[in-house]
Amino acid sequence: SVHDDAAKPVSVDRDNLYELPEQLGVCLNGILASADGQTEQIEFHEFEDFEPDELFEKLSLFENLRTLRRRLLNPKHFDSAAAEVMSWARSSEVSSAAEATEASGVSAAAPGSEDLFADVLSQSHDASGSPLETGNWEAFIQEVLAGSNIQKVDPRQDDLVALVDQAIEESMRLVLRSPKFRSLEMNWRGLRWLTFQVETHAKLKFYVLDISAQRFREALESDDWQSGWLAETITKPSKTPGAIPWGMVGCLFPLGVNQDDLILAAKLGDLCQTAGAAAAVELRATKPDWLEMDDAVHDFWQANRMTRPMLNMAGLWPRVQLRLPYGKKYKSTDRFSFEEVSQPGGSQLAWGSPVWLACAAIAQGYNDSGWGLDTSAVSQFGDLPLYYDPADDGDAYPCGEHLLTDEEFAKLMDLGLSPVISFKNQDRVQVRGLQSMRGGKLQGPWS
Template sequence: LHLPAFQALEAHWRGLAYLVMSTKTSDNLILRVLDCSYDEVKADFKKATDWDQTALFKKVYTQEYGTLGGKPYGVMIGDFAQFSAAKPDVDALERMAQIAAASHCPFVSSASPHMFGLTSFTDLNKPTSLKKVFNGLDYLDYNSLRSFTDSRYVSLVLPHVLLRAPYDAVNNPADGFDDFEETLGAGADLRSDKYFLWGNPAYYEAALITDAFYTYNWLAAIRGEQGGGLIANLPVFTYTTDAGEQAMKIPTQVMIPDRREGELNDLGFIAICNRKLTNQAVVFGGKTIHNPPKWENSTLAGQMANSSEALSATLPYMLNAARIAQYIKVMLRDTVGSFQTAGTLQNMVNAWLGTLVLLDDEAQQSVKARYPLRNARADVQEIPGKPGYYTATVYLQPFFQLEAIDVTISLVAELPPPAVAA
């Protein structure tokens, strides 16, 4: 049970099982699994002449989002790798970002402890400053990726999460083996992680996303203890120390204090934080890995630009904005072959956007979760030099979990041309 290869296999299946059992599937909420290894993904990226020639792009974009009648994916969860700042990982993340952006389908996976120059997340609190770590020369490629606009479609979660407690006949019996007991060995140091099964935290973020969609039909309610970010009933393990005292193995690989969580959030990581002495954890942050450009903050326009850029680097709002972009494309694709003008297309989009807007600032949070926009507008214009082609710029002003900022997100999509009159 403790062989690394077997633990990795068990972790994959248990992580997937957690997501499946935590998701209330329906005709509108579907889970699909693609069985592929990291080596296969990298080989696909290497073989293709460009990102839009990869098999993964064809699977995610062409076969669904880019096909009439297809069902676009809302989010991709990656369990084929734990990403570090090494060049091969950065290259793979760049490809994933491009595919995710083209498909308007955010990609959520896990960060490796090697991302922070560590061999285990148990040492995550040792560095004095994580910002200084990421300013090192080893992070040039990764920091360049973070400045790439498409990186706002990528989120990395940490640390590893305990998937099950060790088997024993009383506290955690193995199914079908009532008397089976997992032998940890005489003198085993139960403070060590090697005796425990740790898994990909991205599955837990995914479960928060599916729960938000099931509850509200939108995806912003995935942060904070009261805002949809609570993870309950995680496995814990208690044992007796050499001093005869009771101790508990917490369900996350490390206890993350508030200050470190803030550092991780500023660096674009989503941290799962265990509530001390409980089997619960909370996701407070929601950043993507994107490091948005900074504008002059001395003017109102600069302040608004900085706030808008920061918001577009946040996973909850990218999930919603991406879903809206998908719907608009599918809606307008149905107009192909009809005689439409920029004005009629604009009115059509704005009428639908109006159904998502809540005008009551005093409404309850549950109502705001169902109507995630405070304001919205679409501008449709004909593309110069391309008769019959239009571009739509959609401005979204999020309402739910706004955190005292008042900004817009701008999305641009090329619309299909109307039919040409005979």
């Protein structure tokens, strides 16, 4: 929603899932619309609004590019349209020069404050720097034309139309990969996956708390974090006669492997422990960060996780693929030609939070065994997106972001993680038990 001041947990199930985007007022602000830097807001009323065909029809950016293409095909407007396209080369040159001049002075921005479900999840990196999301046309067109050689394009109709088609395709890629949009889309796809993965009923329900990353952090960093609104939201059901307390609180704001974020994780775990609940977070780091730690980083990590109240906190890694990429082989578009993946390596695939797996594991365990569930049991999830690159006759990309050997799995467990295990050329992953970040049994209502 545009405002989260009065955010309260909202129940979600298979019956109301598809009504939630409109109910919560899901929107994305500040998307670049035109060359003069105008931006617009996208509203999402249904899940189909995340699809490229819908974005192609709704976003002014693509309407303007379609209009430009039609003008190129009209003899009366060709000259002015051609001049506009060729001006992109000058914009690209200006942006490149400015970027080179300012490169040494760039500093990291503070985390964004976009809403989790109703706007977007704020990632651990700076989402505010995306030209698409800041109205910076020159920088945006430079990204769009990065793979072309526009300075050598002849001002002929066929060449210019092809360049606009390329701009349309690359612009859609940038929309889908922009930090705000990608986070928003993955949260909704993850919620849908969870809702259909586990059957809910009177004693098992899923709830969404639609707040911003900024508000989440402020709540845990404030002096009254143990009695403020977030503490009340988490602990009140456990103190109310007849109310059903939380079993698992999943944090969809990824946390970094640094002292400030570990303190936030510990505070969240403390609130959940007061409520008798467990918690799960995604720990955002690279594979070498975990498996090739130098001694100083290792000592820092061990000291921080072992000296904080992490007994009911599960830390998951890596991310999991939540949809196949758009393109002719898997999910073709109807209104324009589009291949989402433009380079090998898996970095452009739709990776989502592994916290969804933790929530599903606990929920399914409850359905099978009640509060006698065993958190050390293996949970397996199948029918996940399995992507084979059309340009490669080799293996599929794993459903989890990384394939892990048994030795690597053991090392991650020793670090207090609950790793997501993928299988070569198979559409499944496993979570081989949820452990606490302190190591050992994860505490919760089952303890």
